[in-house]
Amino acid sequence: MFRLFLLHLRNILGDQAILIFCLLVPLGYPLLYSFIYTGEVVREVPVAVVDDCRSAESRDFVRRVDATADVVVTAYCADMAEAEELVRKQLVCGIVAIPKKFSHQLARGEQVAVEVYADMAGMLYYKAVMTGCTNVSLAMGAEMKVQRAGGTTKQQDDVAKAPIVYEEVSLFNPQVGFAAFLIPAVLMLIIQQTFILGVGIGVGTARERGLYRRYTPLANSFTGLFGSVAARCMAFLVLYIPVSVYVTGIVPYFFDLPQLVRPLDLAVLLAPFLLACFGFANCLGVFVRHREYVIPLIVFTSVPMLFISGISWPGSAVPEVWKWVSRLFPSTFGVQGFIALNNMGASLSDIRPQLLALSAQAIVYFLCAMGVERWLIVRSKRSAHD
Amino acid sequence: MPILTIFGREMRRILRQPVYLFAMVVAPLFCCLFFTTLMGEGLPEKLPAGVVDEDATATSRNVRKNLDAFQMVNITRNYANVTEARQAMQRGEIYGFYLLPRGMENEANRQRIPTVSFYTNSSFLVAGSLLYRDMRTMSELASGAATRSVLYAKGATERQAMAYLQPIVVDMHPLGNAQLNYNVYLTNLLVPGVLGLFVFMMTVYSFGTELKFGTGRQLMRRAEGSAMAAVYGKLFAQFGVFVLTGTVVVLWLYGVLHFPHAGGMLRLWGLMVLFVLACQGLGLTFFTLLPTLRLGLSTASLWGVISFSICGMSFPVMAMHPTLQGLAWLFPLRHYYVLYVATALHGFPLLSLPWNVAVLFVFALLPLLCLRRLAGVMQHGRYEP
Numbered sequence: 001m002f003r004l005f006l007l008h009l010r011n012i013l014g015d016q017a018i019l020i021f022c023l024l025v026p027l028g029y030p031l032l033y034s035f036i037y038t039g040e041v042v043r044e045v046p047v048a049v050v051d052d053c054r055s056a057e058s059r060d061f062v063r064r065v066d067a068t069a070d071v072v073v074t075a076y077c078a079d080m081a082e083a084e085e086l087v088r089k090q091l092v093c094g095i096v097a098i099p100k101k102f103s104h105q106l107a108r109g110e111q112v113a114v115e116v117y118a119d120m121a122g123m124l125y126y127k128a129v130m131t132g133c134t135n136v137s138l139a140m141g142a143e144m145k146v147q148r149a150g151g152t153t154k155q156q157d158d159v160a161k162a163p164i165v166y167e168e169v170s171l172f173n174p175q176v177g178f179a180a181f182l183i184p185a186v187l188m189l190i191i192q193q194t195f196i197l198g199v200g201i202g203v204g205t206a207r208e209r210g211l212y213r214r215y216t217p218l219a220n221s222f223t224g225l226f227g228s229v230a231a232r233c234m235a236f237l238v239l240y241i242p243v244s245v246y247v248t249g250i251v252p253y254f255f256d257l258p259q260l261v262r263p264l265d266l267a268v269l270l271a272p273f274l275l276a277c278f279g280f281a282n283c284l285g286v287f288v289r290h291r292e293y294v295i296p297l298i299v300f301t302s303v304p305m306l307f308i309s310g311i312s313w314p315g316s317a318v319p320e321v322w323k324w325v326s327r328l329f330p331s332t333f334g335v336q337g338f339i340a341l342n343n344m345g346a347s348l349s350d351i352r353p354q355l356l357a358l359s360a361q362a363i364v365y366f367l368c369a370m371g372v373e374r375w376l377i378v379r380s381k382r383s384a385h386d
Numbered sequence: 387m388p389i390l391t392i393f394g395r396e397m398r399r400i401l402r403q404p405v406y407l408f409a410m411v412v413a414p415l416f417c418c419l420f421f422t423t424l425m426g427e428g429l430p431e432k433l434p435a436g437v438v439d440e441d442a443t444a445t446s447r448n449v450r451k452n453l454d455a456f457q458m459v460n461i462t463r464n465y466a467n468v469t470e471a472r473q474a475m476q477r478g479e480i481y482g483f484y485l486l487p488r489g490m491e492n493e494a495n496r497q498r499i500p501t502v503s504f505y506t507n508s509s510f511l512v513a514g515s516l517l518y519r520d521m522r523t524m525s526e527l528a529s530g531a532a533t534r535s536v537l538y539a540k541g542a543t544e545r546q547a548m549a550y551l552q553p554i555v556v557d558m559h560p561l562g563n564a565q566l567n568y569n570v571y572l573t574n575l576l577v578p579g580v581l582g583l584f585v586f587m588m589t590v591y592s593f594g595t596e597l598k599f600g601t602g603r604q605l606m607r608r609a610e611g612s613a614m615a616a617v618y619g620k621l622f623a624q625f626g627v628f629v630l631t632g633t634v635v636v637l638w639l640y641g642v643l644h645f646p647h648a649g650g651m652l653r654l655w656g657l658m659v660l661f662v663l664a665c666q667g668l669g670l671t672f673f674t675l676l677p678t679l680r681l682g683l684s685t686a687s688l689w690g691v692i693s694f695s696i697c698g699m700s701f702p703v704m705a706m707h708p709t710l711q712g713l714a715w716l717f718p719l720r721h722y723y724v725l726y727v728a729t730a731l732h733g734f735p736l737l738s739l740p741w742n743v744a745v746l747f748v749f750a751l752l753p754l755l756c757l758r759r760l761a762g763v764m765q766h767g768r769y770e771p
């Protein structure tokens with residue numbers, strides 16, 4: 001078995017394609033992704049203003065909107081047609097339209113509505129424009145309430161503003177950033193996908209070159225098959241243990257992402273995750289007739305797997321059918337477990353369901369991998385006889 | 387006509403090798419079905435949330451009841467204290483909770499201004515943000531309700547009371563996607579993104595395997611030595627299949643599911659065709675520059691996967707580093723996204739953004755520059771594992 005292990009290790013290290021996917025990609029991709037999302041939040045979304053009122057109050061409103069971090073007023077338009085033209089050229093992401101009777105109605109103590117149009121090209125534009133304008137309307141409204149209530153003491157003024165105040169706490173991702181939300185999930189997915197690609201290329205190469213014929217003596221006993229799969233597993237783990245430590249431990253540190261996990265807990269999660277990934281990848285060997293086959297087969301699955309893992313799209317809203325499908329993939333539980341440990345500082349007992357699922361996957365997929373191994377060996381023997 | 391010979395030859399290859407049909411038809415259409423059913427709700431509703439009711443009064447129960455009635459919120463449990471609620475959050479059982487502190491009702495009645503708090507889990511950005519919105523609205527309403535009862539007691543009408551409570555309201559008009567439908571917002575780009583990824587990969591794959599299986603020379607012979615016929619014969623055959631898939635996608639999204647298409651379905655179909663051509667051009671360029679299957683496919687998958695992030699559909703390009711803002715121009719999906727917004731959401735013709743259309747055309751014409759070198763590779767190139 002040790003000889004087999006060395007053989008696999010030599011094959012891996014001597015194969016440029018495997019090295020690209022198992023070293024270069026996991027080393028480089030996380031850096032690239034973190035670089036893309038490192039801005040975390042969208043600030044200063046450009047909007048156009050159509051001020052039909054042109055009063056001190058309306059100018060005050062616009063000035064305050066401009067002063068928010070979310071929005072910047074880049075254009076003052078004479079009418080809606082002019083503002084729409086700017087939306088068409090995608091120069092602004094929203095329009096703030098103040099009605100003619102703005103100050104008139106305010107003076108009469110009537111409620112007045114500001115019309116805000118947001119480009120739905122992206123949810124973050126909508127969010128920024130809405131947050132900016134709502135905050136200003138509430139702040140100005142509170143001042144007016146105080147004025148109209150005509151209280152005498154500060155306490156009366158405060159009650160007039162809001163008899164019950166509220167505070168909002170954004171847990172585990174205080175700046176509500178995009179990188180802190182997406183990157184941890186992507187990191188686990190990168191480990192799984194590159195692992196599958198690497199193992200797949202390895203299996204494909206062995207099939208292409210008829211290497212499975214050499215293992216014929218192993219095919220007839222449980223221990224022989226076990227040894228054969230375990231040797232390959234160990235050879236890949238030599239590569240993947242440092243890679244996964246880098247991806248999950250060092251990358252978040254580089255980019256100041258949340259990192260609340262204790263190293264030992266992370267190891268407890270990674271162990272079954274890596275084994276499950278390996279077994280899963282080996283089972284796909286059935287489909288991989290040639291070494292490059294696995295690339296078009298696997299690369300695209302990253303996107304559906306990210307969505308099905310319950311991060312981008314809330315897990316509670318995933319339809320039941322897809323929930324069942326998601327349980328097939330190590331990434332689903334790996335991502336959930338990693339986010340809980342890394343982002344939310346959960347303890348191992350909090351992620352027990354995920355750990356159990358990963359362990360079950362690891363065992364089942366390993367046994368399946370042995371079956372696949374046997375099938376490949378028998379098949380190669382038959383084709384050799386032909 | 388040698389080009390027709392090659393076209394026929396490529397068609398046979400596509401039909402015979404299962405990987406082609408999988409990558410060109412089955413997988414993209416599967417993704418289309420997957421995303422549209424996954425996000426079939428449009429906007430995730432009834433997100434599980436908790437309440438920590440330390441006050442346990444009529445007012446606090448009322449707040450809980452009202453909060454539960456919100457579209458996004460589903461109060462699944464009461465928690466005894468903040469620690470318990472936080473632990474439930476860490477286990478992923480709830481996405482947020484609302485804290486009603488002890489003595490809230492009493493203090494409000496005595497005008498002592500109590501503070502309520504709400505906690506949302508922003509590790510799940512979508513769920514957290516949606517809960518945040520509803521919980522904040524609830525807090526404004528709770529505050530307003532306290533004032534309103536005083537106003538009614540003083541004899542104010544409802545209209546007067548509302549004007550007093552909220553002098554300025556913001557009327558939001560989301561342009562082009564009025565229901566804030568996430569299916570519309572994401573699927574419209576995820577599916578073309580997957581298709582583009584496959585166009586990149588299969589273009590490289592189809593030329594790379596000619597070398598791998600040693601059929602490159604035979605290809606040139608059948609093309610009677612014409613690089614034009616060899617390359618375009620292959621590209622046209624793949625183009626046909628990809629456009630067929632693209633057409634089904636367009637029909638499914640805009641014809642069956644009625645996603646917004648203010649500018650008409652035909653324009654979106656035209657955009658899809660141009661996008662496929664551009665991706666083919668770029669894919670062929672990858673292989674011409676790196677004429678080994680392994681490097682070509684790695685580049686193709688890198689480009690295809692990065693497209694999803696750098697096109698700006700989820701995280702806007704304007705918030706990225708200036709270097710990336712420039713790089714984004716090299717990704718067809720970026721232009722697809724910009725043009726899709728213009729035509730599907732805003733209802734303008736594609737040519738209202740001529741630069742983006744022009745860049746896609748340039749990508750589509752790239753194969754012309756590759757012909758000579760590619761012919762050489764097919765004649766003399768060797769497969770490197």
